[in-house]
Amino acid sequence: MPELPEIETSRRGIEPYLVNHKIIKAIVRQPKLRWPVSPQIIALENQPVLSVQRRAKYLLIELPDGWLVGHLGMSGSVRILPEFLEAGKHDHVDFLISGGKVLRYTDPRRFGAWLWADDLETCSALKHLGPEPLSDEFSGAYLLKKSQGKKTLIKPWLMDNKLVVGVGNIYASESLFEARISPLRAAGTLTGSEADNLALTIKRVLQRSIEQGGTTLRDFLQADGKPGYFAQELQVYGRTGEPCHACGELIESEKHGQRTTFFCRHCQR
Incomplete structure (x- = not known):
């Protein structure tokens, strides 16, 4: 299972391709992941990306109206690819990015998730989490x-x-x-x-x-x-x-x- 370093590595890898760009739309080929893909994500159109953050093992993509909350599960990964590259069997979600790239979520076991949060304070997936191990609070x-x-x-x-x-x-x-x-x-x-x-x-x-x-x-x-x-x-x-x-x-x-x-x-x- 991807752990904190793998999620942080993924965050750093996708951040330059998302921040100051727009997510044109989401292509959801398989909505039945660990939890159903949120309808707000399926309907997503022309949203500028403000930041890409991480909390625990969650990827957090900040948009003007809310947050994309991604979890890679047991076997998931995200990659930046050319938009024209054909999707494979386990490529379940694409986020088309302005500039001709795609953020592609691949997950053979489908234990991951893509959820929508209006704000992080009320996001149920992030409640009750302890401190970040790289923070000063953890000592x-x-x-x-x-x-x-x-x-x-x-x-x-x-x-x-x-x-x-x-x-x-x-x-x-x-x-x-x-x-x-x-x-x-x-x-x-x-x-x-x-x-x-x-x-x-x-x-x-x-x-x-x-x-x-x-x-x-x-x-x-x-x-x-x-x-x-x-x-x-x-x-x-x-x-x-x-x-x-x-x-x-x-x-x-x-x-x-x-x-x-x-x-x-x-x-x-």
Whole structure:
């Protein structure tokens, strides 16, 4: 699933082609995605794009009358393409852009969504979300406060969007390894120094991934069709049975909250 770095990479990729241009119209070939495509999007015509933003794993395209709220789901991607390029089987939504380009949404599994919001304050998809991990609000002090008394294992706790947004399976595993914190521990066992280190490590890992264009494992591509290159830097994720780059012991994996957690038992305590 595309996580925060992949969505931020997509946002940066499409922004120059949208801002100061108009969306001429939307072509919706498959309205039945995770939720039905909003009727306001289907009827969209000649709307100038004011900004392209991101909240958690949502792409937010600002128009004069409201917002396009896009989610890539498990396997979705957005690309900037020439308008004349023929659509494929899984190309469900096109936004025709002034200047002869198209923003094309592709999603083989159809778990993504395109919704309309009159304003972001009342958008149901964005309610109850925690802070952005790259913001000042997300800190060691914040993590320590939220962890008090928590018996939940630390990795699924980090993946809770009510705690912090956008730290999915890949980056939770990688951040815990880099911070040398075992995912077998309960969140409530974090010390102050560990919480400070973990918050900084999460920021560092996410920022590095953004600089590398995200992580391509199966379906994710950048807006220009290129893969993300952070996969080459993964220390534990997807490396079960391979030697740890730090100590040489074999990487292990366990199921936590229906997701696979990857870790080094020797390095992470």
